[in-house]
C-alpha cells in the first residue's frame with residue numbers, strides 16, 4: 001500500500017527546481033571540499049597536489065543524499081514556517097551537515113572565524129578531520145545536531161525522544177539502510193505506538209536506501225519494493241517511495257512527496273488537537289532510493305564507484321601518485337559549477353542563499369537542538385516530606401524505591417503543566433516499586449487499550465516498553481532537547497545499553513568544551529532489583545558490573561551513588577534531578593530493608609558522600625579496624641558484623657564508615673568528588689585494616705582507591721560471580737560478604753587480637769554451617785538472620 005508519486009509535474013516551477021538543484025550542488029561541493037582540500041577552495045586555479053590534504057578522511061557516500069533532504073526540508077520550513085530539526089542516522093555524513101549549516105549562516109554565527117567568503121571556506125575545508133579542527137561526524141560541534149551518528153542505530157529513538165511533549169516540533173530523521181539492520185533501530189520503528197499527536201510533535205522518518213553499508217549491500221535494498229513497503233506498513237506507517245537518480249525528476253518527486261507527507265502530518269495533528277486523541281494514526285514515512293555517492297565519480301580506474309559500496313568513504317584516493325585521480329577530483333568538483341554558486345568573494349549567491357530559512361527556523365539554529373537554551377528547572381517538592389521516620393537506626397523497615405515512588409509521583413504532578421518530565425522503564429516501573437506514580441499518570445500507549453488494562457493510556461507519562469534501547473534512546477532525545485527524566489531498570493539488564501551510555505557520556509564530555517552548547521539535565525539511572533536481591537530469579541539476574549563500566553568515563557560526567565536506605569535515596573534523587581550534564585547512576589534496593597538514618601542525618605551524610613557512623617562504632621577516635629560499606633546489603637552485613645563483634649569481641653575498637661558517593665574514593669586529583677588525602681586518611685586511617693563490603697565486583701574499590709595511603713590494608717568483599725536461586729542471605733554467604741565472614745575478616749586482621757577471639761571465630765564458623773543446613777531444610781533464612789535488627793544485638 002505504498003504511495004509512489006510518479007509525475008514529473010511536481011510542485012516546483014522550473015526556477016524553483018533550478019535553484020534547489022544549485023543549492024544542493026553547493027552543499028555537495030562544500031562537502032567534497034571538506035574531504036579533500038586545504039587550499040584553492042573555489043578552484044580558481046587548476047587543482048594541484050599541494051591543495052590536497054595529506055590524509056583523506058571522511059565519508060562521501062551518504063552525504064549527497066543527506067544534502068538533498070536538507071534542501072527539501074528548507075523548502076518545507078520556508079513554505080510552512082516549520083520549527084524543524086534534522087537528525088542523521090548516518091552521522092558519518094558530517095561534511096554534509098556542516099556544509100548546509102555553513103550555507104544557511106548558522107555555522108558562521110557560532111564560529112565567527114569560519115566566514116562566508118573564500119578565506120572562511122578555506123578554513124571550513126581545512127578544519128574538517130584535521131588536528132585541532134572538527135570531528136568527521138555530526139558531532140556536538142555541529143550546529144543543529146543532537147545526534148552524532150557515530151555508533152549507528154539510535155537516530156529514530158532520538159527523534160521520537162525530541163518529539164515527545166514538543167507539539168510544535170517537526171523532526172526529520174534520516175535512517176541509514178545499514179543502520180536499519182541494527183537491533184535498536186529495528187525496534188525503534190515501534191515508537192509510533194507511543195507518540196500522541198495531540199500533545200507530541202511529529203517525526204518524519206526517511207529511510208535512506210542508498211543500497212549499501214561499508215562493504216556490501218543492505219538487506220532492505222535487496223528485497224522487492226512490495227516486501228519493503230509491507231514491512232513499514234506492518235510497523236504502522238504509510239510509506240512513500242521516492243526513487244530515481246535523475247535530479248530533475250527526483251527533485252519534483254521529493255517536493256511532491258514532502259508536500260503530501262506534511263499535509264498528512266498536519267491533518268493528523270489537526271484532527272487530534274481539535275477533537276482529542278481517538279485512535280493511533282498511520283504516520284507517513286519516506287523511503288528514498290537514490291545512488292550511494294550520487295553525483296560523485298562514476299568510475300575510477302574503470303571500476304564503478306557511484307551507486308556502489310565503493311562510494312562509502314573517499315571515492316578517489318592516491319592523488320599524489322596518480323595525476324589522473326587528481327583530474328577526476330577536479331572534474332568532479334567543477335561539475336557542480338562553483339563559479340555559478342558562489343560570488344567573487346566566495347559567498348553563496350543571494351538568489352540561492354534566500355532558499356534557507358532565517359533565524360531560529362534554520363535547522364542549524366533551532367533552539368531545540370541546544371536543549372540547555374530551553375531547559376526549565378523541574379519543580380521539585382521538598383523531598384524531606386517523604387522521609388521515613390527513623391527514631392533508632394536499624395529497627396524499622398521500608399522499601400526504599402517505593403518511598404522514592406511517592407517523590408516521583410509528586411514531581412510528575414507538579415510539572416504536569418510544564419510537560420517536561422517523563423519516566424522510562426522496560427516494563428518494570430511497578431516491579432521496581434515505583435508504582436505510586438500510577439496514582440497520577442499512566443503508561444503511555446496510543447495503540448489499543450483494553451478496559452481491563454491497568455494504568456495504560458495515550459496520555460501517560462511513564463514510557464514503558466520492553467526495550468532498554470528504546471527507553472535509553474527516547475530519554476536521551478528528551479534530555480538533549482531540554483527536558484528531564486528518570487530511567488529505572490533491573491541492574492543486571494542495564495548492560496544492554498552500555499554502548500548507548502558510552503555515546504551519551506561522550507556527547508556530554510564534548511559539550512563541556514563547546515561554549516554555545518548550554519548544560520542539559522543529567523541522565524538519571526535508578527538500578528534496582530539488584531544483584532543481592534535477585535535471589536529468586538537467580539544467576540542470570542545477578543550482575544552489578546554496569547558501575548565498573550560507568551567509571552571508565554571522564555570523571556566530569558559520571559556519578560555513582562549507593563544510598564543504603566530510603567532517606568539517603570530521597571536525598572540523592574533530589575540532588576540528581578537538579579544536576580546538569582552528568583550521568584548519575586543510583587543503585588538502591590526495592591525490598592523491605594532496615595532503615596539507618598533519619599532525614600537530617602541522611603542529608604548531612606549524602607552531602608559529604610562518605611562518613612563515619614559514630615552511633616555504630618566504639619572506636620573513640622582510635623579504631624583497631626575500619627568496617628566500610630557501600631550499598632544497601634553491604635551496609636546491612638557490615639552493621640550486622642559490627643554488632644556481632646561488639647557482642648563477642650568487645651575489646652575490639654571498631655569504626656563504621658558508609659560510602660554513598662562512590663567517587664569519593666578516588667583521589668581529588670582524579671574526580672571532583674574525590675576526598676582530599678587528609679580526609680581519606682582521617683576517615684580510613686593510614687595504618688588500620690579496612691574491611692570493605694562493596695555492592696559490586698570488589699576490584700573496582702581497589703581500582704578507585706589504589707593510590708590512597710592505606711590501600712595496602714584495604715580488604716574488599718563483594719560479588720564474585722557466585723550466584724544462583726537461593727535465599728537472600730545465602731547470596732552474601734556464597735560471595736563471602738556475609739556478617740560472619742566479615743567479622744572473621746576483621747578479627748584476622750587485628751594483630752593484637754591474635755589468639756584472643758578464638759571462641760568468636762568458632763561461633764561464626766558454626767553459624768555458617770548452621771545456615772547451610774537450615775536453608776536446605778527449611779528453604780528460607782534462619783529467623784535470627786531474617787529478624788535481625790541493629791538494636792537487638794548491641
Ligand SMILES: Cc1ncc(C[n+]2csc(CCOP(=O)(O)OP(=O)(O)O)c2C)c(N)n1
Pocket residue numbers: 061062090092150151152153175176177178179180182208210211212213214218292312
Ligand atoms: C553500531 C555500529 N556498527 C558498525 C559501525 C561501522 N560503520 C560505520 S558506517 C557503516 C555503514 C553504514 O551504512 P548506512 O547506514 O547504510 O549508511 P550510508 O550508506 O548512508 O553511509 C558502518 C557499518 C558503526 N558506525 N556503528
Ligand SMILES: [Mg+2]
Pocket residue numbers: 176177178208209210211212213218
Ligand atoms: Mg546505506
